[in-house]
Amino acid sequence: MTSLSKEDFYKLVGKNVARLRKEKGMSQMKLSLEMGYESVSVVSSAEVCYRGKHFSLGNLYQIANILEVDICDFFIEDENEEGERSF
Template structure:
C-alpha cells in the first residue's frame, strides 16, 4: 500500500494560498466576484464565492485558474505564490 507524501492540511493550505491570491488580484483589478465568475463562464457567483473563500471544500481547478489569469491579466504562477 502506498501513502501520500502530502497530508490533508498541506493541501488545504495550498488551496487557501491560491484563493487568497485570486481574491487579491481580483480586488486590485476592481472586479466583483459576480463579474469575474461570469467572465470565466460561470452562470452566477455561488461556486466562485465558495472557491474564493474555501467553503464546502470547493476550489478552483486548472481551467478556472487559466481563465481567471487571462481575465485579470495576471500570470497564473502568481496564484501559487505564498
C-alpha cells in the same frame, strides 16, 4: 514554496485570486460572468475554500487570462512581519 497541506494550498490560491481580482477592481459577479457562470457561488466558494471547493487548473488559467495576470501569481505565499505564512 514551503510544504503546505492540500487544504492550505487551496486556501492560498483562493486568497491570491481574491486579492488579484480586487486589485483589478473586479467583483466576484463580474469574474463569474466572464468565466461563464450565472452566479457567484463557484468563485465565492473557491476563494475561501468553502466546503472543500477550490479552483481547478482550468479555472486558474481562465482567471489569469481574464485578470491579465501571470498564473504563477496565484501560488505566491505571503509572509507577515514575523516571517510566518499567512493564508
